[in-house]
Amino acid sequence: MLLGTQRINAQGHLAIGGCDTVELARQYGTPLYVMDEADIRQKCRALRAAYEKRYPNSLMLFATKSFMNLAICRIMDEEGMGLDLSSGGEAYTALKAGFPMERTYLHGNNKSMWELTLAVESGVGRIVLDNEREMDLLQAVAAERGLVQDVLLRVTPGIKPQTHSFIQTGQIDTKFGLGISTGYAIKGLATAKGLPNLNIVGLHCHIGSNIMGLDSFEMAARMMIRFAAQVRDELDITISELDLGGGVGVRYMEDDQPPSPEDYAEAVITGLHDEIEKYRLPHPRLLQEPGRAIVGEAGTTLYTIGTIKDVPGIRRYVSVDGGMSDNPRPTLYDAKYSALAANRASAPLTQKVTVAGKHCECDNLIFDVQLPEVEPGDILAVQTTGAYNYTMASNYNRFTRPAVVLVHEGTAEVIVERETLDDLLSHDRLPERLQPSVTA
Numbered sequence: 001m002l003l004g005t006q007r008i009n010a011q012g013h014l015a016i017g018g019c020d021t022v023e024l025a026r027q028y029g030t031p032l033y034v035m036d037e038a039d040i041r042q043k044c045r046a047l048r049a050a051y052e053k054r055y056p057n058s059l060m061l062f063a064t065k066s067f068m069n070l071a072i073c074r075i076m077d078e079e080g081m082g083l084d085l086s087s088g089g090e091a092y093t094a095l096k097a098g099f100p101m102e103r104t105y106l107h108g109n110n111k112s113m114w115e116l117t118l119a120v121e122s123g124v125g126r127i128v129l130d131n132e133r134e135m136d137l138l139q140a141v142a143a144e145r146g147l148v149q150d151v152l153l154r155v156t157p158g159i160k161p162q163t164h165s166f167i168q169t170g171q172i173d174t175k176f177g178l179g180i181s182t183g184y185a186i187k188g189l190a191t192a193k194g195l196p197n198l199n200i201v202g203l204h205c206h207i208g209s210n211i212m213g214l215d216s217f218e219m220a221a222r223m224m225i226r227f228a229a230q231v232r233d234e235l236d237i238t239i240s241e242l243d244l245g246g247g248v249g250v251r252y253m254e255d256d257q258p259p260s261p262e263d264y265a266e267a268v269i270t271g272l273h274d275e276i277e278k279y280r281l282p283h284p285r286l287l288q289e290p291g292r293a294i295v296g297e298a299g300t301t302l303y304t305i306g307t308i309k310d311v312p313g314i315r316r317y318v319s320v321d322g323g324m325s326d327n328p329r330p331t332l333y334d335a336k337y338s339a340l341a342a343n344r345a346s347a348p349l350t351q352k353v354t355v356a357g358k359h360c361e362c363d364n365l366i367f368d369v370q371l372p373e374v375e376p377g378d379i380l381a382v383q384t385t386g387a388y389n390y391t392m393a394s395n396y397n398r399f400t401r402p403a404v405v406l407v408h409e410g411t412a413e414v415i416v417e418r419e420t421l422d423d424l425l426s427h428d429r430l431p432e433r434l435q436p437s438v439t440a
Contacts, residue, residue: 001251001338003036003251003298003383003384004038004039004042004297005017005018005036005038005039005407006036006383008345008346012343012346012347013343013345014381016034016036016300016407017034017036017407017408017411017412018407018408018410018411019034019407021034021300021302021342021379021381022342022343022379024405024407024412025302025304025342025379027412028403028405028414028418029403029418030302030321030322030379030402031301031302031303031320031321031322031326031402032301032302032402032403032404032405033299033300033301033386033389033390033402033403033404033405033416034299034300034301034302034404034405034412035067035295035298035299035386035405035406035407036298036299036300036386036407037406037407037408038408039297039298040072040075040294040386041075041079043290043293043295043297043298044060044062044075044076044079044080044081045079047261047265047288047290047293047294048060048080049261050261050264050266051265051269051286051288053265054266055265055269055272055286057283057285057286058285058286058288059082059285059286059287060080060081060082060287060290061081061082061083061084061243061287061288061289062076062081062082062083062084062289062290062291062294063084063086063289063290063291063292064083064085064086064093064094064291065084065090065291065388066291066292066294066295066386066387066388066391067291067295067299067387067390067391068090068391069093069404069415069416070093070096070097070415071415072295072415073093073094073097073098073099074097074098074099076099077097077098077099077100081103082103082104082105082125082287083099083103083105084104084105084107084246084289085104085107085124086106086107086108087108087115088112088114088115088118088119091104091106091115091118091119091122091124092118092122095122101123101125102123102125103125104124104125104126105124105125105126105127105128105152105243105287106119106128107128107130107204108128108130109130109131109175109176109177110130111127111130111134111137113137113141116137116138116141120138120141120142120145120147120149121145125150126150126151126152126201126202126241127150127152128151128152128153128204128243129151129152129154129192129198130154130177130178131177131178131188132188132191135188135191135192135195135198136195138151138198139195139196139198142197142198143196143197147197148196148197148198148199149197149198149199150199150201151198151199151200151201152201152202152203152204152241153177153185153188153189153192153200153202153203153204154176154178154203154204154205154206155177155178155179155180155188155203155204155205155224155227156174156176156177156178156179156180156185156205157219157220157223157224157227158179158180158181158223159207159220176206177205180223185227186230186234186235189231189235189237190235193235193237200237201239201240201241202239202240202241202242202243202284202285202287203227203228203239203241203242203243204243204244204287205220205224205243205244205245206244206246206247206289207220207245207247208247209246209292210247210249210250210292211247211248212249212257212258212259213259214259214264214268215267217244217247217267218267218268218270218271219271221244221268221269221275222272222274222275224242225242225272225275225276225279225281226275228242228279228284229275229279229281232281238281239281239284240282240284240285241284241285242272242284242286242287243287243288243289244268244286245288245289246288246289246290246291246292246293248290248292248293249292249293250292250296250297250384250387251384252335252336252337252338252383252384253336253337253338254338258293268288269286291387292387292388295386295387296384296386296387297383297384297386298386299384299385299386299389299390300381300382300384300385300386301322301326301327301385301402302342302379302380303320303321303322303379303380303381303382304320304321304377304378304379304380305318305320305374305375305376305377305378305380306319306320306321306358306376307376308375308376315353315354316351316352316353316354317353317354317356318353318354318355318356318371318374319355319356319357319358320355320357320358320365321358322357322358322399322402323356323357323358323363323365324357324359324361324363324396325357325359325393325395325399326389326390326393326399326401327357327365327382327385327393328392328393328394329388329389329392330364330365331362331363336366337366337382337383337384337385338369338382338384339355339366339369339381339382339383340371340380340381340383341371341372341374341378341380342378342379342380342381343378343379344372344374344378347372347373348372349370349371349372350371350372351370351371351372351373352368352370353369353371353374354366354368355380355382359396359397359399360397390402390404395424398424400418400419400420400421400423401418401419402418403416403417403418
């Protein structure tokens with residue numbers, strides 16, 4: 001499958017954003033993350049248009065945990081997006097990128113005092129409270145500065161969507177938020193209402209990630225409006241913002257069928273309108289937090305093929321020069337990927353292979369993928385690696401993390417430099433007593 005601006009050029013090579021991936025691998029080395037700027041922008045515009053057409057009082061927040069650096073912040077600003085931040089580090093990056101902080105929302109189930117302080121002092125628009133301890137911490141930070149901080153409360157609606165259990169987050173048994181059915185959510189809102197430096201403006205939920213069906217999203221919208229009505233009736237709080245989170249799936253495999261932006265918006269907003277009319281509530285500002293849906297398919301990882309090993313009658317292993325340090329998702333929760341030989345993109349697919357990484361442990365990136373006859377030195381392109389690959393990369397086995405290049409209209413620009421071996425040692429410290437002895 002070809003995604004975004006991916007094409008097969010006259011040389012039979014995979015091209016992205018008008019750039020030959022074989023040339024990108026030669027110039028920048030491998031492993032290499034390639035991000036398709038045009039596809040990122042198109043996804044932002046499609047999602048915004050689908051929602052704003054049906055519900056004008058809405059704002060798309062890009063979930064930066066999926067892919068975060070200075071360049072993506074600037075693109076999101078230009079596309080009229082907000083940012084869904086999940087840590088102080090992400091907030092600091094947005095601040096340094098010159099992103100309008102009033103369009104940022106800070107999340108997290110265990111925000112520290114320094115993160116809350118950074119958020120307040122940098123003008124983060126909304127802080128999404130996850131628990132009562134955070135309410136006390138934030139009250140202290142805001143009171144010390146003589147400010148009133150706008151907040152949302154994260155609640156769990158008790159929905160268990162059809163996705164991997166490791167990325168389900170909306171059920172009752174989760175570390176995130178306060179449960180509606182348990183009564184903790186209404187109790188938490190009552191507590192927050194009594195804190196003078198917190199201003200409750202809304203509710204937030206997020207039910208999970210990489211969800212292909214729409215029923216769970218519609219159900220969440222309906223349940224959140226019902227809870228908003230309960231909040232109005234019991235606490236005399238009128239919710240002016242409703243953040244329904246993200247989680248829409250993308251195409252990792254040829255037969256994946258994620259919902260279109262239009263269908264996604266239609267399901268959510270139909271449920272929203274029905275319940276708002278039923279409970280006679282004012283229409284709140286609607287927020288969504290797509291991350292993977294914006295950058296997932298825009299990312300491609302390029303590798304150089306090395307060792308090829310046959311286990312007669314069982315399997316052919318094609319090893320590449322990266323693996324779980326640049327893509328931990330197959331090891332973490334059995335994520336599936338598709339791939340093609342970038343320098344043989346038009347060649348017939350004649351063999352089924354397992355793409356193996358070069359790390360210790362069971363580092364296999366893809367099982368049973370169809371490829372042409374490949375040999376050492378060929379370039380392998382693994383698709384849909386734009387979300388949670390770069391942001392979850394590590395130095396396991398003392399690997400250096402890859403560079404990231406942004407491609408657009410035939411131009412490639414480095415937006416994250418490749419780590420060097422000296423970078424690996426830059427934070428190591430050797431105590432004096434362990435210094436190597438000098439012999440005459």
